[in-house]
Amino acid sequence: MAEEHKKGxxxxxxxxxxxxxFGKLESGWKKSTVGKLSEYVRRVLFGKRITVYSRNQSTDELIAELIVVRRELHAIGVNFNQAVHRLNMLDHSPQMEVWVKRFERDRDAFFAVSNEVRLKVNSISEQWLP
Incomplete structure (x- = not known):
């Protein structure tokens, strides 16, 4: 009788x-959104719903590409900031020409990377959109 009144x-x-x-059980648990192994086992045992993480290979590839692009764009941005800072500090014309050439090189690199991003996004959108 005492057991009937217990909660939990x-x-x-x-x-x-x-x-x-156990490896199969643990693998299924780690792929799920369930926090505790015991809760996962109860859900499997009683046929309750389990939400599972899934990975999309094309999304993973996109993220990897975007990480590389982000780093390149950051480096180009740092170079732009340095160029502008130096241009503001210069008072001699010959030094100015060197920095203008560097600025043009960085600008061209920026547009090249931007074009790569545009082409990659177009390629991915063609894959994803019917």
Whole structure:
């Protein structure tokens, strides 16, 4: 009678698994959004819904490409800032010509990377959109 009035989980089930069985169980749990292994086992046991993470290979590739592009654009931005700072400090014409040439080189690099980004986004949008 006392057990009927208890609330919560108080019953324990001992379960022995092989390494392979536990590996499969753990793998499924880690792919899911369930925080605790015990909750995952209960959901599997009682046929409740389990949300699973899935990965999209094209999205992973896009993210990797965008990380590289972000680094390149950041480096170009730093070079732009340095160029503008130096141009403001210069008072001699010959030094100014060197920095203008560097600025033009960085500008061309920026537009080249921007064009790559545009082409990559167009390619991905053609894949994703019917």
């Amino acid at each position: 989980r108080y019953r324990i089930i001992g379960l022995r698994l092989t390494g392979e069985e």
